Amino acid sequence: MKKLLSGNEAFALGAHHAGVMVATAYPGTPSTEILEAIAQFDDVYAEWSTNEKVAMEVGMGAAYAGVRTMVSMKQVGLNVASDPFMAASITGINGGLVVVVADDPGVFSTQNEQDTRHYARLAKVPMLEPSDSQEAYDLMEVAFEISEKFDTPVLMRSSTRISHSKSVVELHRSRPKSAKQAAFRHDVEKHVMLPVHVRLRRPVVEERLVKLSAFAETFPGNQIIRGERNLGVVSSGVAYQYARETFPRASFLKLGMTYPLPQNLIRKFAEGVDRLIVVEELDPFLEENILAMGIEVIGKEFIPRIGELNSSIVEEAAYRAGLIAKPSHRKFSPPQGLPGRPPVLCAGCPHAGMFFVLSTVGQRSKLLDARGKSEQVGKLIITGDIGCYTLATYPPLRAMDTTACMGASIGQALGMEKAGVASKVVAVIGDSTFLHSGITGLVNAVYDGAGVTIIILDNGTTAMTGHQDHPGTGVSAQGKETVKVELEQLVRGVGVEDVKVVNAFDLKALRAALRGSLDNPRLSVIIVRGTCSVQLRERSGVRTVDVDKCDNCEVCLKIGCPAIQKLDKQIYIDATLCAGDACTICEQLCPRKAIGPLSDVI
Amino acid sequence: MMKKLDILMVGVGGQGNVLASDILSEVAIAAGYDVKKTDTLGMAQRGGSVVSQIRIADKVWSPLINEGEVDILMALEKLEAVRWSHYLREGSIAIVNNQATPPLSVSLGTHSYPGDKEIEAALKRWAGSVHFVDGSSQARDLGDIRTLNILMLGCLSCFMPIDVNIWKDCISQRLSPKIVKMNMVAFDKGREDMSGAGIT
Numbered sequence: 001m002k003k004l005l006s007g008n009e010a011f012a013l014g015a016h017h018a019g020v021m022v023a024t025a026y027p028g029t030p031s032t033e034i035l036e037a038i039a040q041f042d043d044v045y046a047e048w049s050t051n052e053k054v055a056m057e058v059g060m061g062a063a064y065a066g067v068r069t070m071v072s073m074k075q076v077g078l079n080v081a082s083d084p085f086m087a088a089s090i091t092g093i094n095g096g097l098v099v100v101v102a103d104d105p106g107v108f109s110t111q112n113e114q115d116t117r118h119y120a121r122l123a124k125v126p127m128l129e130p131s132d133s134q135e136a137y138d139l140m141e142v143a144f145e146i147s148e149k150f151d152t153p154v155l156m157r158s159s160t161r162i163s164h165s166k167s168v169v170e171l172h173r174s175r176p177k178s179a180k181q182a183a184f185r186h187d188v189e190k191h192v193m194l195p196v197h198v199r200l201r202r203p204v205v206e207e208r209l210v211k212l213s214a215f216a217e218t219f220p221g222n223q224i225i226r227g228e229r230n231l232g233v234v235s236s237g238v239a240y241q242y243a244r245e246t247f248p249r250a251s252f253l254k255l256g257m258t259y260p261l262p263q264n265l266i267r268k269f270a271e272g273v274d275r276l277i278v279v280e281e282l283d284p285f286l287e288e289n290i291l292a293m294g295i296e297v298i299g300k301e302f303i304p305r306i307g308e309l310n311s312s313i314v315e316e317a318a319y320r321a322g323l324i325a326k327p328s329h330r331k332f333s334p335p336q337g338l339p340g341r342p343p344v345l346c347a348g349c350p351h352a353g354m355f356f357v358l359s360t361v362g363q364r365s366k367l368l369d370a371r372g373k374s375e376q377v378g379k380l381i382i383t384g385d386i387g388c389y390t391l392a393t394y395p396p397l398r399a400m401d402t403t404a405c406m407g408a409s410i411g412q413a414l415g416m417e418k419a420g421v422a423s424k425v426v427a428v429i430g431d432s433t434f435l436h437s438g439i440t441g442l443v444n445a446v447y448d449g450a451g452v453t454i455i456i457l458d459n460g461t462t463a464m465t466g467h468q469d470h471p472g473t474g475v476s477a478q479g480k481e482t483v484k485v486e487l488e489q490l491v492r493g494v495g496v497e498d499v500k501v502v503n504a505f506d507l508k509a510l511r512a513a514l515r516g517s518l519d520n521p522r523l524s525v526i527i528v529r530g531t532c533s534v535q536l537r538e539r540s541g542v543r544t545v546d547v548d549k550c551d552n553c554e555v556c557l558k559i560g561c562p563a564i565q566k567l568d569k570q571i572y573i574d575a576t577l578c579a580g581d582a583c584t585i586c587e588q589l590c591p592r593k594a595i596g597p598l599s600d601v602i
Numbered sequence: 603m604m605k606k607l608d609i610l611m612v613g614v615g616g617q618g619n620v621l622a623s624d625i626l627s628e629v630a631i632a633a634g635y636d637v638k639k640t641d642t643l644g645m646a647q648r649g650g651s652v653v654s655q656i657r658i659a660d661k662v663w664s665p666l667i668n669e670g671e672v673d674i675l676m677a678l679e680k681l682e683a684v685r686w687s688h689y690l691r692e693g694s695i696a697i698v699n700n701q702a703t704p705p706l707s708v709s710l711g712t713h714s715y716p717g718d719k720e721i722e723a724a725l726k727r728w729a730g731s732v733h734f735v736d737g738s739s740q741a742r743d744l745g746d747i748r749t750l751n752i753l754m755l756g757c758l759s760c761f762m763p764i765d766v767n768i769w770k771d772c773i774s775q776r777l778s779p780k781i782v783k784m785n786m787v788a789f790d791k792g793r794e795d796m797s798g799a800g801i802t
Contacts, residue, residue, distance in 0.1 A: 002631070004624075004627055004628060004631055004637065004639070108642065132638075132665075161640060161665055161666070164640060164641060165638055165639065165640040165665035166624075166627060166637075166638065166639040166640070167637070167638045167639075167662070167665065168631060168636060168637060238665070241663045241664045241665065242663075242664050242666075244663045244664075245663040245664045310664060310666040310668060311663075311664045311666070311668055312668040312669065332669040332670040332688040332689070332728075333688060334685075334688045335684055335685065335687055335688060335724055338681065338684060338685055338713075338716065339681065339704075339705050339707045339708050339712075339713030339714070339715060340705065340707060340713075341614065341649075341650060341651045341681070341682070341685075341705040342650070342705075343649070343650040344649050344650065344706055346649060347649070395710070396706075396710060554710075557709055557710055560706060562649040562705075562706060564709065565703075565704050565708075565709045566704070566708070566709040566710075566711070567702070567704050567708065567709075567715065571709075574703070576616075576747055577616070577649070
């Protein structure tokens with residue numbers, strides 16, 4: 001059966017057909033849809049874990065217990081999960097453990113551009129790299145086999161274009177009738193990593209790498225595609241597709257397994273071609289390994305190490321390297337001076353009101369004048385976090401000073417305060433991010449006597465990655481009702497005395513809560529609660545502007561709501577975007593009372 | 603059979619760009635081609651730029667289209683059409699919904715929205731033919747603005763050598779039964795808009 005599948009859907013189907021029993025993940029672009037796809041199957045246990053570290057630990061437990069397990073995350077998620085990941089390498093597994101990690105070359109939705117392949121070398125585990133959805137599907141079965149045969153977790157490296165591009169997949173397998181069932185074998189020397197046991201395991205890990213290197217030599221996913229001898233291309237992942245399009249007649253060594261490398265196969269390939277080039281995205285991972293083998297190779301001297309590749313970038317690089325006469329197409333310059341359309345908080349976003357208040361109570365930015373200039377008067381310092389709300393950095397809100405990684409806002413705020421900044425410090429964090437890794441920061445703030453204000457923006461979902469449930473929603477990844485973790489109970493439970501819960505769409509209450517917290521020299525937490533507008537089931541009372549009352553003061557534009565637009569000197573509200581009765585922030589704000597429900601105004 | 607067709611679909615989040623590109627991909631597969639498709643979405647859910655790249659050929663390697671190699675541009679919003687105009691190859695086709703959704707920077711007065719003549723000139727720099735469609739108002743007249751993407755697919759279908767029944771089958775299979783009828787009317791409306799201009 002042929003199907004058009006994204007790489008993420010193919011990973012999930014591949015795992016299902018390989019008999020996976022347990023799947024864990026924390027949402028993160030571009031990896032999120034892997035767990036969403038596998039959660040559809042009733043014969044798999046799938047969960048959103050609170051964070052990637054927990055996902056890895058649950059995965060380890062399941063694998064120790066003997067069942068095939070998949071853990072998926074984005075590349076920075078592996079930083080969070082690296083501690084148990086490194087441990088899983090040394091203990092080995094029992095049931096197959098495949099860790100799918102999706103990189104983001106080009107940085108579409110991440111705080112860095114790290115190359116996950118280095119983790120394979122660090123952890124001494126095998127790594128597979130599919131180059132399209134078919135391979136994502138096929139390699140999953142192989143990954144479980146390698147995992148069990150060599151008693152090791154396997155890293156499956158994806159990237160944005162593998163995970164999110166759709167291509168045709170031939171589904172030639174189906175789920176085995178009897179998947180491996182749980183059976184834990186007591187073996188403390190293998191599972192209890194006391195130093196004395198670690199010393200016993202170390203040689204096992206090194207011997208495993210030697211065996212894996214031998215395996216890589218004959219692994220069918222590492223293949224030589226014979227073409228003309230004047231150029232040989234070594235490539236893997238989506239970069240292979242770009243290279244194949246750019247060099248239709250060259251010889252190829254396509255690597256489906258990129259750690260450990262098949263050294264003999266690489267030597268054989270290199271000897272059979274006049275010039276050798278490595279085409280890879282991000283760091284010179286393959287190139288440095290091949291150079292270390294004493295083989296002459298062209299690579300990052302010509303091919304960019306920043307950003308994602310495409311076939312015209314590879315073609316330009318080949319031209320600069322003298323491999324081709326000249327690029328086949330002209331350079332096309334993008335149109336200049338167009339108004340950008342950066343991502344913005346949605347119309348009716350429950351974060352907008354609080355950020356508007358922060359930008360005004362904090363007197364951070366004066367309004368943009370006609371020439372687009374704005375004055376900033378910093379009164380508050382606002383440490384931010386990872387989520388839709390990071391978009392409040394942009395004008396007109398401009399209400400965020402830092403964003404680094406999941407959960408960092410609270411620790412950073414404490415650090416600023418302890419360093420002795422003159423301003424009050426406010427940390428802003430979303431509900432899912434707070435549960436992911438904000439809790440430990442909060443406990444730290446309580447214990448170390450912080451006086452900062454922490455704002456938890458609770459929209460009841462993990463919005464930015466596409467509305468996944470989390471412990472605060474009380475619904476599991478597979479749609480089952482479960483225990484709901486109450487944020488206010490949790491926050492009070494760790495010892496915060498000043499806890500306020502505020503309606504996200506009540507401007508007066510938001511302002512009062514913020515003022516109260518700023519006046520309190522002790523630690524305070526404001527939970528701002530409101531439904532994500534994308535999840536609103538019904539819309540009523542779309543707002544409109546009464547043009548007779550409107551004097552174009554533009555205060556409503558300072559919310560940054562995409563439904564409030566101005567064209568030809570008149571402000572109007574786009575009825576297809578407005579969240580109506582669920583929001584009304586603009587109506588509360590309008591000094592001329594010119595905004596109201598459509599039915600009242602007309 | 604055609605040698606290759608690289609199609610770019612652009613719009614603003616919430617206009618149904620991704621669904622339209624899914625349907626186009628399924629149509630091409632049903633017609634016997636290899637297909638790769640990539641969507642690029644902004645971080646937020648609504649209101650950002652959305653672009654889908656659909657590559658159709660006997661065998662497709664790269665999932666990404668190079669600048670200057672797009673055969674057909676289908677734009678659900680005018681400014682987005684211009685933003686991606688440098689992807690058009692010489693002599694290509696642009697089908698543009700005559701709808702302006704001003705981004706925040708236009709509302710705040712820091713940028714101005716390009717005029718219609720400017721938009722047409724930018725597209726005609728490369729495109730052999732530019733077709734403006736009153737898609738949004740027509741979709742609204744049909745009873746639901748959300749039929750815009752299917753109406754625009756109707757326009758697009760006129761420029762592709764694929765049987766119209768394949769299109770209709772794929773649309774029917776993809777949409778929920780309740781809304782198929784209305785969308786079929788929208789699809790036919792789009793074809794009517796392009797009557798005489800297209801090849802099928």
